[in-house]
Amino acid sequence: MILLDIVAASSLFLGALVAVTGAVGVLRMPDFYTRAHCSGKGDTLAQLLIFLGLALYTVAHAGSLSVNTPAVVVRLLLITGFIIVTSPTATHAVARGAQQDGRVPWRKGEPRR
């Protein structure tokens, strides 16, 4: 299935692009909170896209791969559901920790920290 292959590949590529953007954001952002934006959330979409790509790839090559296709797809979906719940929770926990620690958010015009 050439069409499924193309969709799977685009999905994997976009996922990788979003993940790289998250990493660049962590390097470029000026303080803890703005970095948390990049590290915690780009990852969720990146993971969604990459898992979607993997699931489609498994389906497209069901005959030639020596794996149990439904089992793989169900697991990918379960892990996706899990990450959608845990990823924002973890980001919130870390950011709340910083806030309770009295870390003041960076404002426009201040030097980088």
Next chain:
Amino acid sequence: MRTVYLFAVLLVFWLALSGHYTAFLIGAGVFSCALVVYLARRKGVFEVKGGHPVHPLLTGAITYWPWLFGQIVLANIDVFWRVWHPRLPIDPRLVRVPYRTTTDLHTTLYANSITLTPGTITLAVEEGEFLVHALSAASEKGLVSGQMHDRVRSLE
């Protein structure tokens, strides 16, 4: 009751992900699930305000989740160009966002949805309002419009 329920859900999750049904691995699964349930009890996870924990998440399957996914994509595009923009056009601010959700589950759903959409992180949950860190004026605007809040409330 909730103890049994959580244990069952965890065990099914373990069995679905494991795929290896030997005595040792199933035993390890039962032990892990029991440990998690014990820790959850100690932490007071079961003392939540409001109804049955799962059904609103399922009723939202048709309306809420696809809409949230669309919002995540739109918001990612916004953060995407800010990160790659040479001048890094961000203007972070703290915003207080009121909420009127009635159960703990919906409050959590709303808080987590805010954190999931890039450009906004829920920092603190206070009585009647969240403290949110927004990356730019655009992210703040989306939040204050209250559209997400109304959608979460419609799931109640």
